[in-house]
Amino acid sequence: MRIGVFICHCGSNIAGTVDCPSVAATALTYPDVVFSTDTMYACSEPGQDAIIQAVKEKNLDGVVVASCTPRMHEQTFRRAVERAGLNRYMFEMANIREHVSWIGKTKDLNTNKAAELVRMAVEKLRRNRPLFAKRFETVKRVLVIGGGVAGIQAALDCADGGQEVVLVEREQSIGGKMAKLDKTFPTVDCSSCVLGPKMVDIAQHPNITLYTCSEVESVGGYVGNFQVTIRKKATYVDWSKCTGCGLCVEKCPSRKHPDTFNEGLCTAPSINIPFPQAIPKKAAINAASCIMLTKGKCGVCAKVCPVKCIDFEQKDELVTVDVGAVVVATGYDLFDWHKYPQYGEGRYKDVITSMQYERLLSASGPTGGHIKRPSDGKEPKNVVFIQCVGSRDRSVNRPYCSGFCCMYTAKQAILTKDHVPDSQSFVFYMDIRSPGKMYDEFTRRAMEEYGAQYVRGRVSMIYPQDDKLIVRGADTLAGTQVEVPADLVVLAVGAESARGAVQLGEKLRVAPDQYGFFVESHPKLKPVETNTAGVFLAGACQGPKDIPASVGQGSAAASKVLGLLSKKELESDPAVSRVNPGRCVGCGKCVQTCPFGAIKMIEDRFGNPKAEVIDTVCQGCGICTVTCPQGAIQLEHFTDNQILAEVNALCPPKMFANFE
Amino acid sequence: MSQLDTLKSAIKDRLGELECVIGWEQGYDPLHATPLFIRTEADLDRLIIGPLAVHNLATYLTAYKGKKIGVVVKGCDSRSVIELLNENLISRDDLVIFGLCCDGVVSQRKIRAALPADPGFVEAVDISANGLKITVAGQTAMLNMTDILADKCRTCQHPNALISDVLIGENRQSASSTSLACQEEFEAKSDAEKFAFWQETMSRCIRCYACRNACPMCVCRDYCIATSRDPLWVSQDNSPAENFMFQMIHVSHLAGRCTECGECERACPVDIPLMLLRRFMNKQVQDVFEHQAGTDLEQTPPLLTFKVEEERINERGW
């Protein structure tokens, strides 16, 4: 073999603490290395050209680049060696930046370590062999999980792009958190007026199949060919017949369970349509409170229903769909503020969340858009907003900024003045974070035009006095303690990961971060991709986001899906497991341990059972290779011999007589 | 009818449908037994059972894959059969199991040690419940069974075949002790002592692979990774490290599968106490996975499965 070695300086990133020319000189002494040099930026165009030129001039059949992490530029260099006429797998990388120059202080030690890592790469490369990708077709359909604004946008963009879309929503209607909002910042336009038409588009789009009251049960397969099972939960209403007339809702005698759409501010009938603009506009029965389903008698809805669509016998239904890509848009949930003792832990009825306040402001809300405080229905005059409830607070394990609370609090202060002109708003804040187009101007308007009084400081306690709540806090700018008598206290609760996100992540093989938000492939350069090919992220499931950002990411995820599915065929990674039928004894242990069902048993021409890998299904984890006692199934590019070569390069065996 | 006669008649009943039945016969002298492959009724006359029938005949089963055969098993051997069945390496339909209730077998090594000199060719052996009366060159020695009983029998928990089509003999009690003094003594040694011990024993190893070939669970045979170039785990260098690497491969591939039949150690021509490794590994498997190989037809080898929450594995704090 003729191997060329290229030691990258990465400017001074590597060369600063590694003697690159010396590493290059050492590399020349390694077996099969016929050419070795150092280069300023291996990944730059001249750097890549130099590699290609060397391959051609020195007649190389393998290349080692010692530079940054292979997670960064392995693909870059693989393409470069391919341009030079080599197979892309005749290339190895030694990570001498992240694993050497950036973490070690001593130049001698770093240089030695870099040289050894190069040796390891050379030894591995000597056992590499050309690998060739297989092509496979993709299913031209995409699954969008979550029908909030991000999911809606992704679904519509994918559908408009000509792909079939399956949209799965856990709740009865799509719309997500945005559907609950009254107005949106910074334009103060009506939320449902903006979102409503998009929701209708979802319902009417010929390319979109909508499953609400549904959850993803399981996900199998791989990019281009996922098999998804969806659980359609029983609604006890035949939606193929229901017209959404609402007669049942009107007549239902059981009206005591908390209305979740209205954030528990009022109660709802057991058969309900959550809000007037709901999509689909169909009734569903809450099994926990329905008299018929709990006690076995009632059935009023069934009697009044003009199309006879009530079905108390309905069961959950499992639907299986094949999709080529998945967009996860499961959004966020609100922080449970009851963890804070200083806000009364729920003892005071007039301490409410910002989302509850949205429902009070909304014309379709429980008060018809009139601000009435929950305790006595009186119109509040003094409204206190407390920001960063469950944001930027290590004590409740929420050290991150939720990002949108400053803005919606300003919006709510403005709307309060609009609704109750003689009211006064007070906002307790830590910092005002309002980057964004027209955002800072908006918060200024809240203060300057609408007279909201901003107090920089935290609230230490809330206590009742007469029919008011006294909010005691610090004013850190004035250096004093302040007490504000409030008629209503609104907590700007922060965002946290959606309930069930972690479990969904397990099904999709998308890792959550420590707070339960899904981890993107790269924080800057791959913000909507995940480490699982074919699964993309949109909206607040990846981290707290406001509406414009969620919509933007929904479109971004859709464009990634369209890009992926626009290819007629995808190439499978050839670094998959391969069975040596000669060694295989047909015990099936590999079949037993493969998480992907990528290995099947076949019979050879003598009728002996043998394992066989389905190339396109194999993900290349190598569990089977370790399971197989005969070493009959080897993960290509990470074979036993390749890894052993690396081990032996690092710890050369001490032999008495070396017959090798 | 004696146990042997009962067994013979049971085999005779089934022999017609079977390729062969594997049992034991007398070997080159009355002290040594050797496997017997019974194909005709005439072969049956040579069948023996008892304390000299030491071989674990389950070792031969995978070689007969696809053919219907019979096998005579002691309690310990039956565990190997169960494990092979669990791992889908043999088919229950192709197997007729003649199970024994076993009183224990001898250790030839212990007999050798108990006799004043290497016996060479033994003229006669008289077996009784108490022990063996061995006649060599006209001289007779009486050996107590307690002195020459194999180690595995001293701690045997399954003397009666756990799986059988025909079970012969009366149920035997399992041994009261579950630990061997020499094992505990060895484990109590310091790392340095143990390290030196293996260095020394491994420098004796001639890598004849007798331990592997005698092992009923070593089903790779010609495809053992210890003797292949691709993958190349062990070099030809006959050094202690390479020899130990081979032994580590054997231990590793038996993890959760070893039925502790002791055949590896029995087969070793240079007296390497391999069971020290096996017993210790099995104890760990028992501790972590509550698993004893070959005791239950329904069990899955612990390394072929997992639990999301492992109650007995403590993630170490870092």
Add this chain to the structure above:
Amino acid sequence: MPAQDVRELRIVGFLCNWCSYGGADTAGVGRFSQPTDLRIIRVPCSGRIDPLFIVRALLNGADGVLVSGCHPRDCHYAEGNFYARRRLELLKRFLPVTGFDARRFEYTWVSASEGQRWQHVVTEFTRRIHELGPAPNFNPASEMDWNALALHAAQGQTCPCHG
């Protein structure tokens, strides 16, 4: 090979590509300085790590072996680290009977975002290995030692009761 600094010991790391290798990268990007002893072998998944690789490294004379994968439940391949956990735990518990100091082998979980944790793991493990000092050679280091061992072995020393 250039003259090795005497203070450095040989520590081999096996890291899964998706979490721990990324975590080591994150540590590098964050310039979290670490001891230089460790050499990392990248594998796709901790489920690819055959415990025999670790045995091979130890028999070859590695002073320490460190394995790291994704946290349980976070495996890129869903189940790889669950299998790895069982295999590695068994190896860890088995090592004492071989006379290899079990402290020379450790396995842990580090995610791609845990650069600081990686720094901590490497620093602590390297410190531990340095406290243990260089590992003894399983193969004799010189021809003289080799002959002495052969002589010793010829005299025979076995477990007294074995058989």
